[in-house]
Amino acid sequence: xxxxxxxxxxxxxxxxxxxxxxxxxxxxxxxxxxxxxxxxxxxxxxxxxxxxxxxxxxxxxxxxxxxxxxxxxxxxxxxxxxxxxxxxxxxxxxxxxxxxxxxxxxxxxxxxxxxxxxxxxxxxxxxxxxxxxxxxxxxxxxxxxxxxxxxxxxxxxxxxxxxxxxxxxxxxxxxxxxxxxxxxxxxxxxxxxxxxxxxxxxxxxxxxxxxxxxxxxxx
Amino acid sequence: xxxxxxxxxxxxxxxxxxxxxxxxxxxxxxxxxxxxxxxxxxxxxxxxxxxxxxxxxxxxxxxxxxxxxxxxxxxxxxxxxxxxxxxxxxxxxxxxxxxxxxxxxxxxxxxxxxxxxxxxxxxxxxxxxxxxxxxxxxxxxxxxxxxxxxxxxxxxxxxxxxxxxxxxxxxxxxxxxxxxxxxxxxxxxxxxxxxxxxxxxxxxxxxxxxxxxxxxxxxxxxxxxxxxxxxxxxxxxxxxx
Numbered sequence: 001x002x003x004x005x006x007x008x009x010x011x012x013x014x015x016x017x018x019x020x021x022x023x024x025x026x027x028x029x030x031x032x033x034x035x036x037x038x039x040x041x042x043x044x045x046x047x048x049x050x051x052x053x054x055x056x057x058x059x060x061x062x063x064x065x066x067x068x069x070x071x072x073x074x075x076x077x078x079x080x081x082x083x084x085x086x087x088x089x090x091x092x093x094x095x096x097x098x099x100x101x102x103x104x105x106x107x108x109x110x111x112x113x114x115x116x117x118x119x120x121x122x123x124x125x126x127x128x129x130x131x132x133x134x135x136x137x138x139x140x141x142x143x144x145x146x147x148x149x150x151x152x153x154x155x156x157x158x159x160x161x162x163x164x165x166x167x168x169x170x171x172x173x174x175x176x177x178x179x180x181x182x183x184x185x186x187x188x189x190x191x192x193x194x195x196x197x198x199x200x201x202x203x204x205x206x207x208x209x210x211x212x213x214x215x216x217x218x219x
Numbered sequence: 220x221x222x223x224x225x226x227x228x229x230x231x232x233x234x235x236x237x238x239x240x241x242x243x244x245x246x247x248x249x250x251x252x253x254x255x256x257x258x259x260x261x262x263x264x265x266x267x268x269x270x271x272x273x274x275x276x277x278x279x280x281x282x283x284x285x286x287x288x289x290x291x292x293x294x295x296x297x298x299x300x301x302x303x304x305x306x307x308x309x310x311x312x313x314x315x316x317x318x319x320x321x322x323x324x325x326x327x328x329x330x331x332x333x334x335x336x337x338x339x340x341x342x343x344x345x346x347x348x349x350x351x352x353x354x355x356x357x358x359x360x361x362x363x364x365x366x367x368x369x370x371x372x373x374x375x376x377x378x379x380x381x382x383x384x385x386x387x388x389x390x391x392x393x394x395x396x397x398x399x400x401x402x403x404x405x406x407x408x409x410x411x412x413x414x415x416x417x418x419x420x421x422x423x424x425x426x427x428x429x430x431x432x433x434x435x436x437x438x439x440x441x442x443x444x445x446x447x448x449x450x451x452x453x454x455x456x457x458x459x460x
Binding site for chain 2 (some may be wrong): 014117120121123125138
């Protein structure tokens with residue numbers, strides 16, 4: 001039973017399995033980027049507007065999320081939530097933690113964006129009769145978001161790469177599917193190079209685009 | 220009309236306005252002159268309810284600006300304001316800059332808002348710049364855009380806060396010409412300005428601010444050409460050299 005036939009080489013039949021991993025990586029990254037961006041926008045805005053006390057409090061929580069390695073947060077949360085009797089699907093656990101982690105970084109990006117909009121620009125909006133929220137929607141948000149787009153893209157890219165860590169709690173993303181393939185085929189070199197190429201193909205054009213936008217905004 | 224009665228304004232322990240009284244009638248052009256730190260810009264910010272006041276009151280067309288229950292957003296629609304820094308919205312084209320507030324504040328349809336914006340932009344000589352982004356224009360053009368943007372709200376009064384101070388000297392003329400045009404249209408204006416010659420030419424009334432009070436006020440031929448107070452004389456001799 002444990003003979004040489006247990007190890008079978010990589011074949012085209014594995015492509016469906018690999019594709020599942022690819023799609024799951026894209027899926028969990030996208031969900032985390034979207035949720036993290038929305039939450040980050042709200043938290044970043046609150047931080048730009050809030051008083052010192054609220055800011056210190058919020059800042060502390062965000063510092064923890066940013067400073068504790070993602071892999072530890074994933075293992076801690078999935079173990080704890082299981083131990084208190086609410087075992088969650090790896091996708092849900094991964095999404096929650098990855099989104100919060102993303103939010104922690106995004107909130108700083110957006111806070112910087114909101115704070116980059118000069119007070120005089122806001123006053124100009126108010127003097128035209130705009131309400132507080134109208135200046136937020138039509139002045140601060142569009143101007144602030146433009147200013148931080150390259151930084152936002154940078155965070156989003158690192159989320160795609162960090163999503164590989166969700167494999168440790170059992171989510172079938174690209175790294176975990178490739179680990180399973182490696183244990184069956186014993187071809188780690190080919191498989192890991194292939195996975196690396198995938199991340200490169202996704203990340204590199206986006207980071208080039210970010211640099212392009214940055215250059216364009218500088219002129 | 221705008222009635223300013225015994226207005227006091229402090230920033231912390233620093234009292235910037237120490238009892239200002241000033242009436243501006245419909246159709247009048249009032250220039251406010253004085254050294255920096257004399258409180259003249261602060262007064263405009265108080266009229267526009269951007270700043271609150273500690274004492275006294277400001278009444279615009281029977282509306283008490285700082286009274287509880289005054290809808291200040293609505294009030295500001297009557298009061299167009301243009302600043303030293305033109306503050307063009309950099310993410311919007313010239314036409315969008317001028318049509319944004321009519322659309323979202325006055326709730327006009329896009330078509331109506333664009334129509335009004337085009338009219339005001341033509342008026343200030345920006346008829347060929349509709350689709351330009353303001354950051355690609357000169358300071359003088361951006362300041363005229365700021366004027367058109369304020370006019371598009373159909374204000375009853377215009378407040379100008381040193382609108383030529385941040386401009387390169389060769390661009391001052393085009394902005395002053397725009398203000399002259401508004402005076403000819405009969406717009407009621409309060410101009411805080413360092414352009415003494417301009418103030419003398421266009422104003423019905425000149426108020427000289429000194430250390431938070433109106434030191435001297437009257438028609439320009441009196442305050443500028445024939446000042447009575449020592450402080451006024453001293454200030455004018457410095458700026459007119």
